[in-house]
Amino acid sequence: MLVAGGVATGKTELLYAFAERAAERAVVLTATGSRVERTLPLGVVSQLFHSVAVPAGVWERVTGLLEEGMFTAALSDPESETVEHVRANVVNGLCSALVEVAGGRPLVIVVDDLQYVDVPSLQLLLFLVRRVRTARVGVVLAEGVGPVQARPLFHGELTRQARFRRVQVAPLTEAGVERLLSGRIDTGLAGAVHRISGGNPLLVRALVEDHENATTHPAGRPAVGKTFGRAVVSCLRRGDPVLLEVARGLAVTGPDTPVTVLSQLLDVETDTVANALEVLAWSGILTADGEFRHEQAVAAVVEDMPARVLADLHHRVAGLLHDRGEPAAAVARHLVAAGRADDPWGVQVLREAAEQALVADQVQPAVDCLELTTKVCADGPQRASITTQLSGLEWRLNPASGARHLNRLTAAMRAGHLAGADASTLVRNLLWHGRMDDAGDMLELLDGAEEQHITALWLSASYPTLRNRVPPIEPHAQLAPAVCSDPRLQAALALTTVLTHGATEEAISGAEQVLQSTRLDATTLEPLKCALLALIYADRLDKAAPWCDLLLQEAAARRAPGWQAPFAAIRAEICIRQGDLPQAERHARAALDHMSPQAWGVAIGVPLATLLMATTAMGKLEDTAALFTQPVPPAMLQTRHGLHYLHARGHYHLATNRLHAALGDFLYCGELMRAWDLDLPALVPWRTSAAEVYLRLGKRDQARDLVEEQLGMLAAGPSRSRGISLRLKAATSEEPHRPALLKDAVDQLQAAGDRLELARALADLSTVHQALGEPSRARMAARRAWHVAKGCRAETLLPNWNTEELPTPVEQAEVADAEAITALSEAERRVAALAAVGHTNREIAGKLYITVSTVEQHLTRVYRKLNVNRRKDLPAGLQLTIANSA
Numbered sequence: 001m002l003v004a005g006g007v008a009t010g011k012t013e014l015l016y017a018f019a020e021r022a023a024e025r026a027v028v029l030t031a032t033g034s035r036v037e038r039t040l041p042l043g044v045v046s047q048l049f050h051s052v053a054v055p056a057g058v059w060e061r062v063t064g065l066l067e068e069g070m071f072t073a074a075l076s077d078p079e080s081e082t083v084e085h086v087r088a089n090v091v092n093g094l095c096s097a098l099v100e101v102a103g104g105r106p107l108v109i110v111v112d113d114l115q116y117v118d119v120p121s122l123q124l125l126l127f128l129v130r131r132v133r134t135a136r137v138g139v140v141l142a143e144g145v146g147p148v149q150a151r152p153l154f155h156g157e158l159t160r161q162a163r164f165r166r167v168q169v170a171p172l173t174e175a176g177v178e179r180l181l182s183g184r185i186d187t188g189l190a191g192a193v194h195r196i197s198g199g200n201p202l203l204v205r206a207l208v209e210d211h212e213n214a215t216t217h218p219a220g221r222p223a224v225g226k227t228f229g230r231a232v233v234s235c236l237r238r239g240d241p242v243l244l245e246v247a248r249g250l251a252v253t254g255p256d257t258p259v260t261v262l263s264q265l266l267d268v269e270t271d272t273v274a275n276a277l278e279v280l281a282w283s284g285i286l287t288a289d290g291e292f293r294h295e296q297a298v299a300a301v302v303e304d305m306p307a308r309v310l311a312d313l314h315h316r317v318a319g320l321l322h323d324r325g326e327p328a329a330a331v332a333r334h335l336v337a338a339g340r341a342d343d344p345w346g347v348q349v350l351r352e353a354a355e356q357a358l359v360a361d362q363v364q365p366a367v368d369c370l371e372l373t374t375k376v377c378a379d380g381p382q383r384a385s386i387t388t389q390l391s392g393l394e395w396r397l398n399p400a401s402g403a404r405h406l407n408r409l410t411a412a413m414r415a416g417h418l419a420g421a422d423a424s425t426l427v428r429n430l431l432w433h434g435r436m437d438d439a440g441d442m443l444e445l446l447d448g449a450e451e452q453h454i455t456a457l458w459l460s461a462s463y464p465t466l467r468n469r470v471p472p473i474e475p476h477a478q479l480a481p482a483v484c485s486d487p488r489l490q491a492a493l494a495l496t497t498v499l500t501h502g503a504t505e506e507a508i509s510g511a512e513q514v515l516q517s518t519r520l521d522a523t524t525l526e527p528l529k530c531a532l533l534a535l536i537y538a539d540r541l542d543k544a545a546p547w548c549d550l551l552l553q554e555a556a557a558r559r560a561p562g563w564q565a566p567f568a569a570i571r572a573e574i575c576i577r578q579g580d581l582p583q584a585e586r587h588a589r590a591a592l593d594h595m596s597p598q599a600w601g602v603a604i605g606v607p608l609a610t611l612l613m614a615t616t617a618m619g620k621l622e623d624t625a626a627l628f629t630q631p632v633p634p635a636m637l638q639t640r641h642g643l644h645y646l647h648a649r650g651h652y653h654l655a656t657n658r659l660h661a662a663l664g665d666f667l668y669c670g671e672l673m674r675a676w677d678l679d680l681p682a683l684v685p686w687r688t689s690a691a692e693v694y695l696r697l698g699k700r701d702q703a704r705d706l707v708e709e710q711l712g713m714l715a716a717g718p719s720r721s722r723g724i725s726l727r728l729k730a731a732t733s734e735e736p737h738r739p740a741l742l743k744d745a746v747d748q749l750q751a752a753g754d755r756l757e758l759a760r761a762l763a764d765l766s767t768v769h770q771a772l773g774e775p776s777r778a779r780m781a782a783r784r785a786w787h788v789a790k791g792c793r794a795e796t797l798l799p800n801w802n803t804e805e806l807p808t809p810v811e812q813a814e815v816a817d818a819e820a821i822t823a824l825s826e827a828e829r830r831v832a833a834l835a836a837v838g839h840t841n842r843e844i845a846g847k848l849y850i851t852v853s854t855v856e857q858h859l860t861r862v863y864r865k866l867n868v869n870r871r872k873d874l875p876a877g878l879q880l881t882i883a884n885s886a
Helices: 011-022 043-050 056-074 088-102 119-133 152-159 174-181 187-197 201-213 226-238 241-253 259-266 270-282 295-304 307-323 328-338 346-359 363-376 380-397 399-414 420-432 436-445 449-462 464-469 487-501 505-517 525-537 541-557 561-577 581-594 597-617 621-627 634-638 640-655 659-675 686-696 700-713 720-732 735-752 755-771 775-791 809-815 818-822 826-836 841-848 852-866 876-885
Strands: 002-005 027-032 107-112 137-144 166-169
Touching (some): 002 011, 011 166, 027 043, 027 088, 043 056, 043 088, 043 107, 043 119, 056 088, 088 107, 107 119, 174 187, 187 201, 201 226, 241 259, 241 270, 241 295, 307 328, 328 346, 328 363, 346 363, 346 380, 380 561, 399 597, 420 436, 436 464, 449 464, 449 525, 487 505, 505 525, 505 541, 525 541, 541 561, 541 841, 561 581, 561 597, 597 640, 640 686, 686 700, 686 720, 700 720, 720 735, 720 755, 735 755, 826 841, 826 852, 841 852
Parallel strands (some): 027 107, 107 137
C-alpha cells in the first residue's frame, strides 16, 4: 500500500496510527527516508532492523550482510535505478532475516517519506513486495507528492503488483475543519479557516492557536498571527527544497507570476516549478491559481529568508523584469528591496520610477527610489541634482529629515556640482534652518543671472541681511522670456514690490497669476507661499483666504505635512488679520502640530507669533506665557519671520502691563524694518503698536508723531492699516475730532473685515460718545462693539463693558424702527445681523452655507426695507440675532 499526499496533510499521522493498530497482531518495523541520508546505502533497511529487538545470532548475520551491501553499493551510482546496487544474496539474506525477526508472526514494514529512501533499500522493499503473495508480509509506504518522486522504475514495479493499493490523503473538507474546531473556537469560523488553511491540518491547528491567543478577534474571521506563519514555513521545510525555493520566489515576485518567470528566477526546470506549485496548492499553502492564501503566509516566508538571500532574489527579479520590458515602477520596487542597483540601467530605472510615483502622489516610493539612486550614481552633478530632489520630497513629509542632506549638498556646490535652480534651493533650505554663514557662502557661488536675480528678490523680502551676498548682476543682463514667466520670479517680484512700494495693482495681479497657473509641488511651494503673502501684505485678504484654503486642502489630500504646515501658518495669519481669533489659534496650532520646532527652523516665528497674538487677545495669558518656553533660533531675528515674533511678544507685554518691555519690542521691530527697507505698515504696524504704549505712558505727542508718520506712508484708498491708524489718531486728537475719525476707522475696518480692530474702534467710539454727553449713541456703539468682540472671542475687550447697562432690545427698537426689523424674513435677519458686525459677503456666505450672490440679494432687500443705503447704517438691534445666525 502506498499512501500519498501533500506536505503536512496527515500522511505520517495516518501511517503511524495504522502501525499502532497493526502492532496488536503483527511485528511492525518502521523507518523514515531522509534527505541527508538519501545516498547512504541500505540506510532505511538498517533503520528497520533497529526498530525492533533482533536476536543476537540474527543481528550478527544482518550486520555482515549490511556491511557487504554497503560496500558493493558504494561502487555504484547512488542515484541510478538501472544498476544492481546490491547482490541478490545480500537482498535475499536481509529479507530472510526480516521474516525471521517476526518469529512466525505477520510482518508489517512501514516506511515514511519514500521519496528520500536510498536505492539499495528500494531494491529490498521490492523484493519483499514480490513475496507478499507467499508470506505473511505487509508493506505500507508513504510519500509526499512533490517535484522529487521516488524512482519511476520502482513505482512502475510497485504498481504492477496484484495486491497494490494507493491511498490519497486529501486536505480536510470544511466539515472536517468544523469538527477540528469543535470545542476550541467558534465553529462558525470553519469556512474562513478552511479558505485560509486549504484544509491542511497543521495550518488549521495553527490558526486555532492564534485565535485562542489573540486579544482581539475580527468579525467573521479567525485571528491570523505568527503561529500560522511558522506553520507555513514548517510545511515548506518538511517538503522537498524546491518547494521552499518556489514559495520564496512567489513571495518576492507576487501573485500572477508566470511559471516561466519563476523557472528563470530560480534556475529550475519549468515542469519542476509547475509541479511544485501544484504540491503547494494541494498542501493548502497556495490556491489553485497559485496565490498565497493569506498575507501572513507571504510575510512568514519572506521573514524566514536570510537577508542576503532575500536581497539577491529581489535583484534577480529586477533583472528579469527589466529584460522583459516591464514598467520602471515594478523593476524599481525590487531594486529598492535588494538595496542595490549596480546594473548599467539601474539609475535610469530608479529615476523614471520616482517620477511616475510622484505623478501618482506616492511620495515614499519616490523617496526610496531616489535614496538608492544617490548611493549608486557615480556622476557628481547628477548625484547632486538627485539629492536635491530627494531633499525636496523628504521636506514634503518632514523638513527636519530633509535637512540631513544639507552638508552633502553644500560640499557638492563647493565642488561645482550644483548649479541653477538646485543651487537656489540649497540656499533656501540652509536659510530655513538658520545656517546663515553657510547660506552666505553658497550665495557667493551662485552663478547665472536668472538665479541671481530671483534669489536677490527673494532674499530682499525674507532674509534681507544676506541680500548683498548675491553676486551683482550685470547692468545689461537680459532675462530670457522663459525666466520672466518663472513663477519663482513672479512671486518674489510681487512680494518684494508690496513690501517696498506698497500694494500696486501690478504686484497683486502678478501674485494672482502665480496662484492661478502654478500646480503645487516641491519646486513651487515657495512661489505659492510668496504669492499668498503678497496678497496678505497688500491687505487683500479677500483674495488670499480662498486661495490659501484650496492649497491647504490640496496639501492635506496629498498627505504632505511639510506643505500643510506653512499653508496653515499663512491661514492663521489671515485669520488674525480678520480678527477671527479662534480660527487663528486653530490654524496656528495645526501648523505647529504638522511639523516639529526643529523642522520649522527660523520660520517658526510666523505661526508662533500668530498663536501669541490670538491667545493674548482672547485673554488666555497663561497659555501665551507657556508659549514663550518654546526656544526659537537666534537667527530668526535676522529674518522677516522675526518681525512678526517681536510684534506679537510686544503685544503680550502690553496686555500684561509691562509697558517698557512692549515698547522695546515694537521700537526694535521698527529699527529692523527701516534698516532692511521693509518698513510697510501692512507687514507689521509697529508704529501704531508703539503709539498705544506711549498713550498708556501718557506721552501723547510721541504717539501722535508715530501715527501721523504711519498715515503718511499709506497709499490712498481704504485699508486695514488706515483703519488701525485712524483709531490711534483719534486717541491722540482732541475730543471734538474723535467721533469723525473713529467713524472713518470703523468704515475702514469693516470694509477690511478685521473684526478685532473693528471692536476696538467701536469701543473707543462708545467711550467718546459717552464723554461728549451722548449716552444713547454711546450705548449703541458699545452694544455693537460687545457683539463684535463676543463674535471673535476677544475676551480682553469684553470686561470693559457692563452688559446690564447696554441697551435692551426695546431701547434698540426705539432707535431702529421695530416694525421694519420685524418685516425682515428670518434669512434676511441672519444675513443683516452678520453684516452689521462687520462680516464680509464671502464670510456670511460661508457661515450660512449660501452663495455670495444670495447674500447680496438679501442685503439689497434689507436696505430697502430698513431704508438705509450702507452696511454701516444697519441698526444695532439686528446684532441680537448674531449668536443664532453664527
